[in-house]
Amino acid sequence: MQASSKVLPSQRVKVSRGEIHVIKERCKQCNLCIDFCPTQVLRESDEANEKGYHVPELVEEPEKGNTCVACGFCQVICPEYAIWIEARRDE
Amino acid sequence: MRKAVLTGKHFWYGNIAIAEGAIVAGCRFFAGYPITPASEIAEHISRRFPEIGGTFVQFEDELASIAAMLGASWAGAKSMTSTSGPGFSLMQENIGLGVMMEVPIVIVNVQRGAPSTGLPTLTAQGDVMQTKWGSHGSYEIIALSPDSPQEAFNLTIRCFNLAEKYRVPVILLTSETVGHSAGKVVVPPKDKIELVQRKKPKVPPEDYLPYKPDEDLIPPMACAGEGYAFTTTGLTHDEKGYPDTTAEAHEKLVRRLNDKIRRHLKDIVDVEEENMEDADIAVVSYGQVSRPARKAVGMAREDGIKAGSIKLITIWPFAEHVIHRWAKQVEYFVVPELNYGQIYLEVKREAAGEAKSLLIPRMGGKLITPTEIYREIKKVSEK
């Protein structure tokens, strides 16, 4: 179920304010995105990529006020260029 | 304001002739660090470049100088430095980078007595093997050696032409005596001087592979800022210029870097032969020593000894085919040089089994006289 690209497949996850993309095969499980997410909506998943690294997953809990605010910090801090956020234009 | 090409007759020191030769060849970037007996070249360029629009930088050391030349050449400029033994030693690592990245540059080494600080103001020819093997690894390089100011002028131009053609660092291996002796130098009219420019890519950027060679084993060279977005490295690399540190990639690359020179030996190697037709004894010499060597051959001929002279203008790659050919005819190769046996080893290797070889060594400091060489020729002829 992965999107194809000429480079590496990426996975898109829709969030309330946009979309998060993860190129799983680039991730090296450093957890920086998780640590630095201001709303703490990312966590280590059980899913490992080919190299055995567990890629992050999104866990929004709107009832507790934990939603991705599309700040893009995960994108700029990720050492692997593995995760990025597409903020919804209309917001 | 003076022009770039000073067509006419001049009375120049060898070092000045080199600087003017470089300007004629189109050199517009010079990076260097002062050292005896080469400083006059940098000094002269520092006067001339502002007149003609070139970039002169006196760097903090020779390490910086050669690195800057490589960068300048990648920006498209013909680049040169001048130095002597201690500085030449410091440059070795980046000569290797020039070989690996295939960058045209010209290095003038005005040799002085060595090892170490040695004889700063006196002549020698001790850096011959260092010129070939000074940087780590197996590589081929080009080195030319002049014996007079006029030849220094001519060969400097040829150094640039060879560097541009073969994309390789080229060394003008001269010496204190040539640098500091004055002589007549004729500068031809600008349009009579043949200049070679590096091959440029003929394909659009998306199809360009920076290390894909043509038939002649030389890849066309894009320069920085031309839109080719290429990458280059001193690491073993593939045709894209990407690091590929496998044994296979290394074999392929290092072979090509050597073969692009070896395969063009006839184009690169230049020798001057005199009285060789019937010679039994050949005096093999280069640079300043070729002058007394030729005189000695003349003296021997007057004595009825069948001596001839082979003057190596190209030192590296070695003129192995030339020595090999004459080895079938002559009995003896006599090799006078200002070191303890360097080119002698090459001659001996090529002559092995066919002719004998004799070294006339001098450690440097003063020239070998024609009489000294003549005496050895005579001894050999009596054997």
Added chain:
Amino acid sequence: MNEQTIAEDKLELHPIDKWLRSERMPHIWCPGCGIGPTLYAWIRALDRVGIPKEKVVYVSGIGCCGRGSGYLDVDGFHTTHGRAIPFAIGLKLVKPELCVNVISGDGDLFSIGGNHFIHACRRNVDLLVICTNNFIYGMTGGQLAPTTPLGDRSTTSPYGNIEPSFNTPHLADASGAVYVARWTSIHVRRLEKSIAEAMEMKGFRYIEVLSPCPVSYGRRNKLPEPDDIAEWFRQSSIIRNGANTSEVQIEKEKPLILGNFVKRVGKPTFYELMKKLEEKVRGR
């Protein structure tokens, strides 16, 4: 829980990919390494300032950071250890219209290449130099660097470092650099702005980027996890723009002082002086 929709059949690339040699990803750097985010900040600064790709030149020396020049889709030169600055000077003086950047390691720029660094500051050559300071020789497996804090362990200071380390912003400032800043690879937004600010200036501009090396530095200094050093930076950093560079020495138990420290305007570059001289000589 969240709604997870996974897109199919769509070409998906990270925004940096238009600057990357994507076919070379993933890169060689270890999990949590600070080099990646630093390069991305630099790329965003290029975009922000609007410098077209074909004008960008990236020169690096040898080391982990040195590998960066081969990953970006610009003219990239991976030179020799310590010689990136003089290489870049030669290139820039011949093609002054290009945006020439040196991005290299602390060992590369301040140990083997230290002499070139101070002389380039002094001459005010027009270069942007970014140092990824990871306090260690990363590539060769964690030996002592001239930036290793006192007391820290490395493979060649197994009992703790006894050598004082360089305060590199102070060194740059004292040597005449026109722009001097220090950020970390987690202060990526400020870093991006600082790089952009530097890009809009002329002359020798220097930005030190404190950069986690979890593998060669962290493991030996009680910061073993990929995110430990980042955490240290987050907790210990204070921002003091305009700080006196003599007061920003890095000491392990003290706060890390970050900021845009020096901005000198009006100092002529080497190239400008050379052109002036040329005019004078030609007008004679």
